[in-house]
Amino acid sequence: YWKGTWMKVVLFHDVVALTQKLFPIVEAMQKHFSAGSGAYYSDSIFFLSVAMHRIMPQSLTHIIQLDLDLKYRTNIRDLFQEFQRFSPGAVIGIAREMQPVYRHTFWQYRKENPKTRVGEPAPEGLPGFNSGVMLLDLGAMRASTLYNQLLEPSNVTKLADQYRFRGHLGDQDFFTMIGMEHPELFYSLACGWNRQLCTWWRDHGYGDVFQLYYRCDGPIYIYHGNCNSPIPDD
Template sequence: MVVLMRSYAKFVIAIALFTVVVIVYFNPKVPIDVQLKVQTSYRVANKPETKVSIWVTVTKISHGYLLAKFRKFFKSLIGRRGTCHSTFELNLITDNESRPTLDNVISEYLKQYEETRLQVIHHDFQDVLKTVHAKIEPLKRFFQSSKGSYYSDDVFYLSPALHLVAPDTVDKAVVLDVDTEFHSSVCDLHNIFDNFTDTEIFGLAPELSPVYHHILWKWRYFQGEKRKPKAERGNMQGLNSGVVLLNLERMRNNNSVLYDRLISPQWISTVVQKYLFKGHLGDQDWYTLVSFEYPEMIYQLECGWNRQLCTWWKHHGYAETFDSFAKCDGKINLYHGNCNTPIPSN
């Protein structure tokens, strides 16, 4: 009788778990609470744990090119971990339609890299937007060319408000675009937080195109440069947000008053007018303006941690000088295939 009761109990538990899985994966109307989160852990070792908090946003995975990008991103993330023994806490901001596909990719590659310590945390995209709406609206107002344009999508505005989404127990975050591919360990990137000064909150690499040289032409003109200066790399190169290190603790706490002012529509409007700045690249326009006004808040990553490959500007007015902007000497740790540029296979 005891054996029969135990078997019945196991059967009931199995049916309950199966029902939960079916509801979550096959009913897109059921939201995933961003506060509770749904977690999946894979092979976490029984030893004191250090975690690397990694954040990537992937929605509308039905677009085939996004699936291909995520496959390359995730394979490089776990395949290039090196000797790092930290647990990778992968935070996926996604939608209910995309989640099963992303989880299938993760399961596929974990079979090849069985020693990987990985914890996956799903955040529902719409719930995240509700949480950060008030903070990102000023960014969307000033840093998109037009509604419906590529960079008008909300995914390009989330990182400056990520401290509102991440739990208070997470004090540092590595935020990555899905079109990136590691050639070194993400742990080496995370270790750069140790180099931050007391005032630095964000870590970004330089923009490797003349886009901000182009945007700032009116400002330079009224600064006294009556003739068009030679286009070349300089102190106002700007930043690229394909890779961002966020000190979430400082965003929440000791620098929160200044941070709240910098994210306000009043400050953004003032600095946009100062530089006659017509941005269109989402959050990276904001980071760039912060670097102009408060450079002490930005740790500048080496370009090898965000080796951008886009050559659009080379074919749109900067053929002779593009290479001076795009130059990146030293080791390439991470490629960024922005504007759908293929990443070198070797």
């Protein structure tokens, strides 16, 4: 705000410089949550969100992180109101994954723990998260001893080993994994805030259970055309 006029300020950040600040964390994430060097989600940019509170200025307290393949059916300012719904201790707002991707990824853990909720569909199960729409409460992330402990490379490895987890979707995999153990760190966005349209897993071995994950009741605020899915016209 300057001389009676509101100004829009855009700040650009160097991904390489940010990655250097977070090198031990990003390195640990890449080890467990990417499909290897050169894979799409192996790029450092897909891991910066997990420690955004350590690289953004203290004056910045809330961030909404969005994928590019989204279509908005409401004013994006409405999404900021969801921060007010966070429970004490929650640091991130995120919607559930709407495909059985984590039913598949956690297959070994599920085999060894046949009564687990891990990878099962909502509302009773833990289907994992989709990071296409995320609310990052940077203040809460900075204040959470638990969350910052989970970022330590040794603890990342410990949990990945515990869940027999080898992911390929970057930060989404990390949030999903710690959410299995510590759901209190997350505020669950309604599926209408990230209505994912991808149906890949329906045609690749999970057609019998697909609709249990894909179903989304209630109003749709944001369509997510993940895996190049067409987005409906209004």
